[in-house]
Amino acid sequence: MTLVLGIDLGTSGVKSVLVDEHDAVVAEASAPIPLSLPQPFWSEQDPRDWWAAVAATLDALHAAAPRRMAAVGAIGLSGQMLGVTCLDASDQVLRPAILWNDGRARAECAEIEAAVPDFAGLVGCRAMVGFPAPKLLWLARHEPEVLAKARRILLPKDYVRLRLTGVAASDHADASATLLMDTCAAAWSPALLAACGVSAEQMPALTASHEISSAVLPELAARWGMAAGTPVVGGAGDNMCGGVGAGIVAPGAASISLGTSGVYFLANDTFLPARGQGMHTHRHAIDGLFAQNGCILSAGAALGWVARLVGATDAPALVREVEAAALPVRETPVFTPYLAGERTPHDDAGLTGSFSGLTTATTHLHLVQAVLEGVAMALADCHNALLSTGATVERISLVGGGANSRLWATLVASATGMPLSRSQSAAVGPALGAARLARLGIGGPLLAGGAGNGDGVIMPDPAMAEALAAKRTRFAQHLLLQ
Numbered sequence: 001m002t003l004v005l006g007i008d009l010g011t012s013g014v015k016s017v018l019v020d021e022h023d024a025v026v027a028e029a030s031a032p033i034p035l036s037l038p039q040p041f042w043s044e045q046d047p048r049d050w051w052a053a054v055a056a057t058l059d060a061l062h063a064a065a066p067r068r069m070a071a072v073g074a075i076g077l078s079g080q081m082l083g084v085t086c087l088d089a090s091d092q093v094l095r096p097a098i099l100w101n102d103g104r105a106r107a108e109c110a111e112i113e114a115a116v117p118d119f120a121g122l123v124g125c126r127a128m129v130g131f132p133a134p135k136l137l138w139l140a141r142h143e144p145e146v147l148a149k150a151r152r153i154l155l156p157k158d159y160v161r162l163r164l165t166g167v168a169a170s171d172h173a174d175a176s177a178t179l180l181m182d183t184c185a186a187a188w189s190p191a192l193l194a195a196c197g198v199s200a201e202q203m204p205a206l207t208a209s210h211e212i213s214s215a216v217l218p219e220l221a222a223r224w225g226m227a228a229g230t231p232v233v234g235g236a237g238d239n240m241c242g243g244v245g246a247g248i249v250a251p252g253a254a255s256i257s258l259g260t261s262g263v264y265f266l267a268n269d270t271f272l273p274a275r276g277q278g279m280h281t282h283r284h285a286i287d288g289l290f291a292q293n294g295c296i297l298s299a300g301a302a303l304g305w306v307a308r309l310v311g312a313t314d315a316p317a318l319v320r321e322v323e324a325a326a327l328p329v330r331e332t333p334v335f336t337p338y339l340a341g342e343r344t345p346h347d348d349a350g351l352t353g354s355f356s357g358l359t360t361a362t363t364h365l366h367l368v369q370a371v372l373e374g375v376a377m378a379l380a381d382c383h384n385a386l387l388s389t390g391a392t393v394e395r396i397s398l399v400g401g402g403a404n405s406r407l408w409a410t411l412v413a414s415a416t417g418m419p420l421s422r423s424q425s426a427a428v429g430p431a432l433g434a435a436r437l438a439r440l441g442i443g444g445p446l447l448a449g450g451a452g453n454g455d456g457v458i459m460p461d462p463a464m465a466e467a468l469a470a471k472r473t474r475f476a477q478h479l480l481l482q
Contacts, residue, residue: 002073006435009079016057019435029060041103044096076434077235079157086150103349105134115195125280133179140197167214171234209285233441236285244433252394258402262299264382278347294344294382310364329467335374376411399429414465
């Protein structure tokens with residue numbers, strides 16, 4: 001029996017899964033990654049911590065399931081998107097990676113757009129803070145010595161590929177979100193690169209998401225008991241891999257991911273550039289499809305924040321406590337989850353979060369549920385923004401760690417007015433998607449079936465939807481106070 005391995009490099013940690021021919025996850029391991037917030041609106045990580053976490057998960061899988069690791073036929077990579085990693089001529093890290101939720105490059109966005117005619121029509125969206133292109137221009141201005149020494153500029157999962165295989169490569173899907181690529185042509189754009197002060201020689205080779213890009217280094221294959229020459233496919237960003245993991249592989253299918261951020265992902269067979277409301281269009285990991293995206297920057301991150309605020313060390317346990325309390329939505333405060341600014345639909349890195357409607361009866365459980373509700377209402381804003389483009393949403397799957405909470409799932413369904421399907425693989429969606437791409441790369445089927453069993457469909461709750469609708473005015477009023 002041939003297995004496939006999916007590795008998902010998230011913001012808070014790495015999850016690696018072994019998947020069988022029926023799409024069942026037969027073994028998994030995870031490891032945390034530290035996050036650095038050196039200044040307000042800055043967000044960084046040390047790429048070496050990414051590799052240490054990946055290696056820890058593979059060490060754990062090898063220790064727990066050596067025969068299964070020996071049966072791995074291919075590896076797929078998924079990862080947090082938009083991070084900028086700069087390496088020198090010896091492939092040493094020059095500075096901490098600047099992450100997707102970093103807001104330092106606000107001033108550079110307009111300049112990049114002005115430098116390239118029909119910028120959004122070329123890349124698929126406006127230049128927005130947090131994306132690689134404006135961050136590279138920021139480096140050119142504020143840390144020019146780093147950019148001058150950078151032999152390679154890599155996305156997060158592609159740094160993992162380099163450490164795993166010795167090959168610098170990226171895929172069309174993840175690379176299309178850098179704002180450095182001609183999205184339809186699937187090639188680096190000389191004009192875009194020049195506008196950011198970088199060259200094509202600093203960028204990795206590009207490949208399809210299911211195409212074999214490289215092979216595991218011999219010493220690492222031996223370390224983890226894998227066959228020599230085990231292939232590694234292109235993979236994709238976690239948004240695209242999460243879509244593949246949720247079966248979002250046909251036009252009109254959509255997924256909502258409740259991870260560190262909240263991502264609304266819609267597959268389309270037509271390239272529809274996003275020209276406003278903080279939306280963005282990229283290539284999907286499936287050839288011939290594009291992905292329309294909305295993103296809220298703080299979903300699981302907001303839950304983690306409020307957990308720390310109330311002194312809880314186990315956020316999932318805290319959510320279970322909230323679920324057991326069965327608090328009416330009408331009794332909770334209103335929370336706006338703009339703790340790191342916001343992308344969709346506001347495209348404003350300076351937005352901040354807030355609670356309103358606090359009383360002496362408000363408890364820590366009310367605060368936590370308000371955060372879950374605020375994230376749900378922000379995702380409803382994403383839903384409305386995508387519909388405003390004329391896109392059709394036929395079905396939505398809920399993925400990410402937050403999908404494990406039935407309360408949170410019901411809040412999202414009620415806020416958007418859409419039924420949500422939720423499977424047992426929801427929490428490992430990007431890793432499963434990466435594994436599926438690996439299987440496709442060695443000649444197997446993309447979707448093998450068998451991973452869709454779970455909790456079925458989460459329907460909107462009418463009373464909950466009515467209570468959330470009553471809070472919308474207060475939710476929106478926060479923007480007027482900024």
